[in-house]
Amino acid sequence: MSNLISLNEIHSAKIPYRTLVFRFVIKLVAITTSLCVYLLALQPSVCAQIPHCDPGKVLGVNSCSQCHNAELLVWKQTPHAQTFEALHRNPRAKEISKNLGQRSIKRGNRCIKCHYTTQQLNDDRERVIAGVSCESCHGAASDWIHLHNDYGGPTATRQAESPTHRQHRLEESLAAGMRNSRNLYLIAQSCLQCHSVPDEELVNTGTHVAGSDNFELVAWSQGTLRHNFLQSQGTVNATRPLPRIRVMYVVGQIADLEFNTRATALATEKAIFGTTVANRAATTAARLFEIEQRLHHPLLESILQTFSKAELKTNNPIQLIEIADTIQELGIEFSEKADGKTMGAIDSMLPNSQQYR
Numbered sequence: 001m002s003n004l005i006s007l008n009e010i011h012s013a014k015i016p017y018r019t020l021v022f023r024f025v026i027k028l029v030a031i032t033t034s035l036c037v038y039l040l041a042l043q044p045s046v047c048a049q050i051p052h053c054d055p056g057k058v059l060g061v062n063s064c065s066q067c068h069n070a071e072l073l074v075w076k077q078t079p080h081a082q083t084f085e086a087l088h089r090n091p092r093a094k095e096i097s098k099n100l101g102q103r104s105i106k107r108g109n110r111c112i113k114c115h116y117t118t119q120q121l122n123d124d125r126e127r128v129i130a131g132v133s134c135e136s137c138h139g140a141a142s143d144w145i146h147l148h149n150d151y152g153g154p155t156a157t158r159q160a161e162s163p164t165h166r167q168h169r170l171e172e173s174l175a176a177g178m179r180n181s182r183n184l185y186l187i188a189q190s191c192l193q194c195h196s197v198p199d200e201e202l203v204n205t206g207t208h209v210a211g212s213d214n215f216e217l218v219a220w221s222q223g224t225l226r227h228n229f230l231q232s233q234g235t236v237n238a239t240r241p242l243p244r245i246r247v248m249y250v251v252g253q254i255a256d257l258e259f260n261t262r263a264t265a266l267a268t269e270k271a272i273f274g275t276t277v278a279n280r281a282a283t284t285a286a287r288l289f290e291i292e293q294r295l296h297h298p299l300l301e302s303i304l305q306t307f308s309k310a311e312l313k314t315n316n317p318i319q320l321i322e323i324a325d326t327i328q329e330l331g332i333e334f335s336e337k338a339d340g341k342t343m344g345a346i347d348s349m350l351p352n353s354q355q356y357r
């Protein structure tokens, strides 16, 4: 019997979504040695899939504060900033570190890539300069900092900028590594590269949590993290308009599916990492299926079609990475093309503002 479920089956069967979750068969089988060796050989490239903020291009929060002081003040109140002072004192952190046979939390790459921002010094050494900071989410800035705010020369103003120039400016910044509002999917990927915790040993041996439970882009970005001051030149921390929130919600789900599929690709054994990330991928797929039924968007259909081929089992890196890569491409396209104004059919699925973190 096949353990796959095709999209046609899903459509025709009209089964409740809970059942659907179970029907994405999660078959985390035991390791076979040959595959394991293969996976190990593959690991470095697997881990390099989504570039973490490049320390050689990191400028640090002080290079943003001159123009984005309001954003900086909000950021300072978040766990992202505070983890810098807190993590190495946290007894759980010491325990995790010890389980992995590590001597220091702030040295070595393991904890740093998700809990801190590092900067490369002239002599090639890297130093930890902050917790999770501006560039962790928006991209290391040295190549784009001078592009992203250039309205067209020293005398040009925001008010006088043409829509074409603005579009061009945002695209150029994007090409230089910035993750900005031109493509929300890239920002969602920033979140999930950390919040999906794609590191089996860290979870199974270290006893680190296997990613954040119920991570959802709208609820997790529009509460204490929210820093939308541009419209008001730094005076009002604005809420996002509903059409933007709708797109953000769907983009968050797609990125979640991509990253949990990617994480499942790394699973060599069932517990605890493998089952957790595979279950999350299946649950997210069921949610995207519900969204697709409401929006009938062809890109969402393609995403589900792609995922329906996934065999969520251990030691299946090649297939799962290929699927995650395709979901990524489609997610970027969805983020560019989606028109939030026409997406009211999902409003009852959106978190309400009391649920914002």
Ligand code: HEC
Pocket: 059, 060, 061, 063, 064, 065, 066, 067, 068, 134, 135, 138, 141, 145, 148, 149, 158, 170, 179, 180, 181, 182, 230
């Ligand atoms: C010299 C002033 C200046 C500095 C320094 C600066 N910015 Fe900006 N930034 C701006 C301006 C002005 C805008 C608004 C551009 C616009 O109108 O689209 C902006 C916009 C942004 C946006 C929103 C882009 C979008 O449309 O989504 C982000 C994100 C951002 N900056 C991040 C940063 C970060 C991170 C740093 C530090 C590494 C930084 N900026 C440094 C002036 C600056």
Ligand code: HEC
Pocket: 090, 092, 093, 094, 096, 097, 100, 102, 105, 110, 111, 112, 113, 114, 115, 193, 194, 195, 196, 197, 198, 199, 202, 206, 208, 209, 211, 212, 213
């Ligand atoms: C892939 C990204 C990633 C890596 C690598 C990582 N963490 Fe975390 N860690 C997170 C995220 C995301 C959270 C927040 C989870 C949540 O939503 O509660 C977290 C939370 C924690 C917490 C608080 C939750 C708890 O279990 O009490 C501790 C302590 C911690 N991490 C320690 C470590 C240590 C020590 C290392 C290195 C050995 C490490 N982390 C490596 C992403 C990571």
Ligand code: HEC
Pocket: 079, 080, 082, 083, 086, 087, 113, 114, 115, 116, 132, 136, 137, 187, 188, 190, 191, 192, 193, 194, 195, 217, 220, 221, 225, 357
């Ligand atoms: C470089 C890694 C990294 C990135 C990128 C990142 N986070 Fe986090 N985030 C963490 C870690 C680590 C913690 C836990 C900090 C702690 O408590 O020590 C955390 C905590 C949080 C919390 C607080 C959770 C709570 O329990 O209250 C929220 C909310 C959050 N992140 C949302 C986001 C969103 C939304 C994005 C993307 C826009 C994002 N994060 C991007 C690593 C990251």
Ligand code: HEC
Pocket: 061, 064, 068, 071, 072, 073, 075, 080, 132, 133, 134, 135, 136, 137, 138, 180, 181, 184, 187, 221, 225, 227, 228, 229, 230, 231, 240, 244
């Ligand atoms: C945890 C990830 C995260 C961190 C850290 C972060 N941002 Fe953002 N930033 C976001 C998200 C998500 C948005 C909203 C994107 C959207 O709706 O287009 C955003 C939006 C912005 C905007 C545009 C807001 C507007 O009014 O339109 C600016 C400017 C900005 N960030 C600058 C910064 C600066 C400066 C820092 C550091 C002090 C920073 N961000 C830290 C995730 C982050």
